[in-house]
Amino acid sequence: ILNVEQSPQSLHVQEGDSTNFTCSFPSSNFYALHWYRWETAKSPEALFVMTLNGDEKKKGRISATLNTKEGYSYLYIKGSQPEDSATYLCAFGAAGNKLTFGGGTRVLVKP
Amino acid sequence: DAGITQSPRYKITETGRQVTLMCHQTWSHSYMFWYRQDLGHGLRLIYYSAAADITDKGEVPDGYVVSRSKTENFPLTLESATRSQTSVYFCASLAGTGVRFTDTQYFGPGTRLTVL
Numbered sequence: 001i002l003n004v005e006q007s008p009q010s011l012h013v014q015e016g017d018s019t020n021f022t023c024s025f026p027s028s029n030f031y032a033l034h035w036y037r038w039e040t041a042k043s044p045e046a047l048f049v050m051t052l053n054g055d056e057k058k059k060g061r062i063s064a065t066l067n068t069k070e071g072y073s074y075l076y077i078k079g080s081q082p083e084d085s086a087t088y089l090c091a092f093g094a095a096g097n098k099l100t101f102g103g104g105t106r107v108l109v110k111p
Numbered sequence: 112d113a114g115i116t117q118s119p120r121y122k123i124t125e126t127g128r129q130v131t132l133m134c135h136q137t138w139s140h141s142y143m144f145w146y147r148q149d150l151g152h153g154l155r156l157i158y159y160s161a162a163a164d165i166t167d168k169g170e171v172p173d174g175y176v177v178s179r180s181k182t183e184n185f186p187l188t189l190e191s192a193t194r195s196q197t198s199v200y201f202c203a204s205l206a207g208t209g210v211r212f213t214d215t216q217y218f219g220p221g222t223r224l225t226v227l
Contacts, residue, residue: 009151031212043201043218044154051213089153093212097142097161097205098169101153 002026004092006102013080013109020076021105023090027071032093035064035075038104039086047075047088080109114138117202117219125227130189132222134202142205143185144216145169145177147198154201160185192226199223 004025013019025033032051036044048057053068061078077084087106091099115136124130134143141162146154146169156169158177166177174196176188189196203216 006153034215043220045218046215049213049215091154095212097212097214098144098156098159099154099216100170101146101155103151103153 002092002094002100004090004100004102006088006090006105008105009103010106010108013077013084013107015080015082015109015111017080018076018078019080019107020074021088021107023073023075023102025071025073025090025092025102027069029094030068030071030092031095033066033068033073034091034093034099035073036089036091037062037086038089044089049093075105077107080107082109082111085109115202115204115217115219117200117222119222120220121223123225123227124192126193127191130192130224132187132189132200132202132224134185134187134219136183136185136202136204136217136219138204138206138217139182140204140206140217141182142214142216143179144203144205145175145185145187146201146203147171147196148201148221149198157187157200189224192224194226197224197226 035047038044050066055066087104091101118133144159145157160166160179200222202219
């Protein structure tokens with residue numbers, strides 16, 4: 001069973017502040033690292049898919065970086081807004097197109 | 112264009128009863144998946160299917176049965192429900208050909224199952 005860990009489990013951010021959190025995954029047999037955004041009472045929605053060491057992806061105020069050699073990815077939220085409140089999941093892509101998800105980081109942006 | 116749907120959205124059942132959760136997708140995606148949401152574990156894979164009549168176990172398959180006679184449907188059956196199977200269940204399907212690990216999974220709205 002692959003070990004994918006996210007930290008912290010939750011964080012509170014003041015509106016306008018920037019924040020970041022971590023996903024760690026096995027550095028061997030790497031295929032892809034996915035990030036999903038999951039709002040309460042909704043379905044997870046894909047944010048990014050990254051495959052190459054050093055990859056950086058950006059979508060609006062949210063960006064992500066990838067280090068496959070050391071097995072971690074950072075997700076950054078710049079100038080957090082209340083609508084950024086959600087659980088952010090990372091998932092390690094493995095053979096057979098299976099995803100192993102981390103436990104998620106729950107972000108609450110306070111106005 | 113409904114995409115991927117799940118039914119029922121909410122279900123309450125009793126220990127020992129058989130329950131079937133339905134998943135239907137309109138995209139003709141080859142791959143389909145069933146996950147359960149567990150506190151601290153995010154989403155855990157129960158079963159997946161690469162095509163009609165092809166299914167395989169995920170991380171937590173015990174107590175569950177799946178079938179896939181048609182590409183668009185992927186029902187999940189709890190043969191004899193237990194309290195530990197109380198959870199939110201998500202179905203997902205995979206875009207593209209399924210051979211690239213970068214393909215995005217699209218999730219259904221979830222089924223909240225309570226086993227009393």
